[in-house]
Amino acid sequence: MHFKKIHIIFYVLLIGIISFAFISKDTTPIIFTIPQNWPKPHYDFSKNTLTEEGFQLGRNLFYDPILSKDNTISCASCHLQATGFTHTDHDLSHGIEGKIGQRNSLALMNLAWQKNFMWDGGITHLEVQPLAPITNHLEMDESLDHVVKKLNASVYYKTLFKNAFHDSVVTGQKTLLALSQFLVQLNSFNSKYDKVIRKEKGVTFTEQEKRGFTLFKKNCANCHKEPLFTSETFENIGLKVDTTLTDLGRMAITKNSNDSLKFKIPTLRNIQFTFPYMHDGRFKKLSEVVNHYLGGIQNSKTLSEKLKGKPILLSHEEKIDLVVFLLTLTDTEFLFNKRFTYPITQKNNY
Amino acid sequence: MISTMSTKHVLLLFLFIVFKCAYSQPTKNIKLTIQPYFGDLEFKLNQNYHQSSINDSIQIETLKFYISGIELLDSNNVIWKEKNSYHLIDFENENSQSIQLHIPKKSRISKLKFNIGVDSITSNSGALGGDLDPINGMYWAWQSGYINFKMEGTSPICETRKHKFQFHLGGYKQPFYAMQHITLPIYHLDDNTLQINFNLAPIFNSISLKETHSIMIPCKDGMNLSKVVAQLFSIHAL
Numbered sequence: 001m002h003f004k005k006i007h008i009i010f011y012v013l014l015i016g017i018i019s020f021a022f023i024s025k026d027t028t029p030i031i032f033t034i035p036q037n038w039p040k041p042h043y044d045f046s047k048n049t050l051t052e053e054g055f056q057l058g059r060n061l062f063y064d065p066i067l068s069k070d071n072t073i074s075c076a077s078c079h080l081q082a083t084g085f086t087h088t089d090h091d092l093s094h095g096i097e098g099k100i101g102q103r104n105s106l107a108l109m110n111l112a113w114q115k116n117f118m119w120d121g122g123i124t125h126l127e128v129q130p131l132a133p134i135t136n137h138l139e140m141d142e143s144l145d146h147v148v149k150k151l152n153a154s155v156y157y158k159t160l161f162k163n164a165f166h167d168s169v170v171t172g173q174k175t176l177l178a179l180s181q182f183l184v185q186l187n188s189f190n191s192k193y194d195k196v197i198r199k200e201k202g203v204t205f206t207e208q209e210k211r212g213f214t215l216f217k218k219n220c221a222n223c224h225k226e227p228l229f230t231s232e233t234f235e236n237i238g239l240k241v242d243t244t245l246t247d248l249g250r251m252a253i254t255k256n257s258n259d260s261l262k263f264k265i266p267t268l269r270n271i272q273f274t275f276p277y278m279h280d281g282r283f284k285k286l287s288e289v290v291n292h293y294l295g296g297i298q299n300s301k302t303l304s305e306k307l308k309g310k311p312i313l314l315s316h317e318e319k320i321d322l323v324v325f326l327l328t329l330t331d332t333e334f335l336f337n338k339r340f341t342y343p344i345t346q347k348n349n350y
Numbered sequence: 351m352i353s354t355m356s357t358k359h360v361l362l363l364f365l366f367i368v369f370k371c372a373y374s375q376p377t378k379n380i381k382l383t384i385q386p387y388f389g390d391l392e393f394k395l396n397q398n399y400h401q402s403s404i405n406d407s408i409q410i411e412t413l414k415f416y417i418s419g420i421e422l423l424d425s426n427n428v429i430w431k432e433k434n435s436y437h438l439i440d441f442e443n444e445n446s447q448s449i450q451l452h453i454p455k456k457s458r459i460s461k462l463k464f465n466i467g468v469d470s471i472t473s474n475s476g477a478l479g480g481d482l483d484p485i486n487g488m489y490w491a492w493q494s495g496y497i498n499f500k501m502e503g504t505s506p507i508c509e510t511r512k513h514k515f516q517f518h519l520g521g522y523k524q525p526f527y528a529m530q531h532i533t534l535p536i537y538h539l540d541d542n543t544l545q546i547n548f549n550l551a552p553i554f555n556s557i558s559l560k561e562t563h564s565i566m567i568p569c570k571d572g573m574n575l576s577k578v579v580a581q582l583f584s585i586h587a588l
Contacts (some may be wrong), residue, residue, distance in 0.1 A: 033514055047476065114447035126477035131484055131491040145485045172485030176477035255526075255569065 027164070036198060038227050039164040041112035041246035043126055048177050050185070052159070053164040056343065058182025058311040060160060061175065063342050067130075068096050068140035068149050074082065075133065075179075081340050084297055085109060085186060091281030095139040102138065102245060104281035106266060107274045109334065113228050119263045119279040121197040122253040127180045131211060144172045151175065162253070188334035189227075189268050197227070205328065211318070212325025218295070219312050219322075223265045223304075234262040234304035235304040238297030242280050249279065258300050272330045286323050290314070351446060360573075375454045379409045380422075381451040381543045382462075384439055385415070386587065389551040397439050400504075401554045408554060408571035414440040414488065415579075416468050416481070416496065418529075423461040428455060436468065438481040438488065459536050461542065466579060467498025467529035494547035495522045495568065498529060498580055501553075515559055519576045521568025528573055531579035545586035553578055 016132040024047065030050040034041065044065065048054075061067065065074045067317040078093040079085040080271045085108035087093045093105040103119050117123040123132060123136065134147060151170040152158045162168040164178060195203040205213060215225075225231045234250045241247075249257035293312050295304070334340075377380045386393035386444045393399070398407045419438055420432040425553050427540045440446045451473075453459075470483070477484065499519040521528040536544070556578045565572045 045475075118492075124474050124494040125476045128484065128491075128494055131489060143487065145487060148485055167407065171479060172483040173477045173479035176484065180477070321440040 013292050015106060026052075027166075030055060030185070032184070033266040035194070035227070037188075038189070039113065042115050043112035043180075045112075045184075048127070048180055050181055051164060053135045054178050054181040055185060056289045057157075057160045057164045058178040058180065059340070059343050060157075061179050062182050066154075067134055067142060067147055068098050069142040069146075072096055073140055075344070076137075078133075079108050079254070079272060080274070081337075083107075084188075084274040084335065088273065088275055093139070099138045099141075101136070102247065103279050104276060106264075107270060108183060109186050109267065110228055111186065112184045112200070113231055119255045120250050121264055129287075130176060130179050130182075140247055144175070145159050145318070145337070148172055148175060155331065165327055173240065186334075186340060190333040191269065191331040192328040194227075194331070200250070206324075208321050208330055212321040212326075213319055215314065215322045216325050219314075220268075222306050224268050230265045230267040231264070234264055236261040236263075236300065236302045237292075237301050238294070238299065238307055239278060239282070240296075240298050242282065246279055247279060258302060261300065262302060268326060269329050270331055270335065272327050273335065274291055287319065290319050290322060362499050365434070377520045378455045379542060380451040380453055380539070382451055382547050383543065384417075384447045385545055385547050386441060387547055387549040387551075389549065393417035393441075395552055399551075401551065401553045404505070404507050404559060406505055408503060408505045408559075410501060410550070412442070412457050412500060412502040413550075414438060414486075415499040417449070417466065418447070418468055418472075419463070420451065420458065421463040422451075422459045423463060425460055428458050428463075432528045433569060435464075435483050435578045436472070438486055439501060440486075444460065456518070459472075459539055462534045462536055462585070463527050463532065463545075465531055466576070466583075467520065468496040468522070469529055470522035472496075472502045474586075490518075490520065492568070495520055497574065505559050507559050509560065510563050513545060515563040517565045517572075519565060519572045519579065521572060526570070526573055529577040530566060530576055532580055532584045533581055534544055536584060537587075547586050549584075552582060 028051055030052055032041070032045055032050055057196075062075045062079075065071045067074060067079075073094075073096050077092075078087040080087065087105040091104055093101045093103070095101055106117075106119065111117075114126070115124065117126065117129045119130065131144060134144060150172050151161070159167040161170050161174060161178075164233050165174050167174075191201060192205075192209075196205050199242060223231050223233070223235060236249075239261075248260050250262040250264075251257060253259075256347055271277075271286065275284055277286070277289050283289050292316060293307075295311070297307055297311070298344050299308075385470065388399040393410075393561055396409060396411055398409050401408050402405075412482065415438075417437045418435055420435045420437075421428050422430040423488050430451075431459065432451060438446060467546060472478070472482070484498070489495070497520040499516045500517070502514070502516040504513045505515060506513055534546070555573070557575060562571060565575060
């Protein structure tokens with residue numbers, strides 16, 4: 001009796017192994033590359049194995065307004081590739097029915113290295129980040145439950161989910177995992193700065209860029225740490241409180257008054273195109289940002305220690321040098337990478 | 351795939367299966383059910399209950415919470431632990447009110463342990479499936495973490511729009527780590543069902559709906575109410 005049972009189990013296992021070998025054939029694995037001299041990414045790829053099919057599904061979802069309540073707004077509405085996946089020209093980002101949000105959308109890049117998301121760091125895992133814009137009533141005003149219902153009613157998406165997950169049943173988990181597969185691959189590491197650091201042939205800083213880099217390392221790199229150009233921390237940089245918003249930043253999450261007016265330190269990669277700047281998009285030009293640090297800092301209890309004490313003094317020429325260096329963080333290969341554009345295969349009828 | 355598998359591997363796999371079969375213990379099923387009450391009355395969604403402490407009526411439209419980390423103990427020794435133990439109890443879905451436990455047959459059980467809510471590691475583990483799928487409306491969006499306990503309803507005493515009250519209790523970071531540990535004694539278990547009674551009425555004795563009608567974030571009030579919720583469970587006395 002026992003022997004027979006063992007036999008059956010053995011054959012079942014054998015069939016299982018064979019079919020597994022077949023299944024793994026029809027998805028195309030993607031190997032995540034860590035740029036030279038970069039830290040280990042924070043994202044755990046073991047729980048969301050990257051595949052071409054998963055990436056393409058995520059890409060479709062990212063560009064599809066199906067995620068919003070009235071099917072009008074997609075992730076890409078506020079996160080445009082050519083501008084570093086953020087919304088330029090708008091201080092505060094838009095939602096459905098012309099609603100205006102409360103913060104300036106953040107640029108999306110190198111997300112696998114991020115621990116905290118949003119200006120206040122309220123979200124601590126990339127996979128659950130899309131829930132925020134999907135459900136915010138000023139943004140997409142939708143529920144994940146309803147998104148999944150809409151996706152399950154679409155033959156187009158059922159096929160994409162089957163390709164990616166070997167199962168055409170759409171779930172919230174799979175939707176979020178697929179979006180993460182796309183997001184986690186939006187990586188920018190081919191700017192002029194990167195090429196100079198990697199000592200690539202024929203790429204060198206100009207004298208002006210070199211001077212700017214020196215100024216940057218002295219005055220900015222403490223928070224905007226290389227190579228990601230952020231230290232992943234929260235600081236109050238002394239911006240005057242905008243009383244039309246009265247945004248307390250990090251304190252809204254921690255409920256700790258020591259975190260009042262602190263916001264996430266954003267990356268400076270592709271900063272040339274991610275204007276306007278700051279959580280409320282108050283500065284339109286990089287020169288305005290530089291000027292803030294030179295003379296605009298408002299003192300308060302939670303002001304960053306790094307900005308207390310002696311103010312930064314830069315001459316007019318030095319300010320220009322610094323901005324010229326910041327322009328070397330522009331990565332056109334990333335901004336125009338065809339893999340990240342609107343998927344032309346996307347059907348309009350679901 | 352098969353050709354690359356050496357005879358040695360097949361043999362090892364075979365031995366493993368033999369071992370597994372020889373040592374697998376016979377199991378039995380225990381049905382754990384959650385029976386809600388409002389005071390002495392059986393509780394149902396969307397029904398009026400009179401609450402004497404406020405001399406007014408209460409109606410609950412949504413009531414769901416997580417039970418996790420189910421363990422059975424004999425005195426102080428854990429004799430069985432459920433794997434991947436996360437259950438969403440939703441009173442709109444009757445099936446969710448009973449949980450099948452497959453436990454070793456010859457177990458002496460004197461205590462039942464479980465948590466109300468989701469632990470901090472799981473709360474911060476990204477997109478999960480099944481009962482933990484954010485599709486269930488039990489994951490906060492603007493801030494990571496599960497809602498451990500969700501109760502929404504109306505009472506004329508609430509001076510709010512449509513007299514609504516809503517309590518979303520959760521939080522996985524100190525000082526607002528809201529998950530609650532519960533231990534209940536089991537005196538005897540003969541027909542393999544274990545009924546847990548869950549009485550809602552004391553919630554409304556501990557808070558004044560006139561003043562507290564909305565908790566939507568991890569906070570001190572939420573912590574206090576979570577502790578009250580932890581006291582609402584008891585084993586049904588036969």
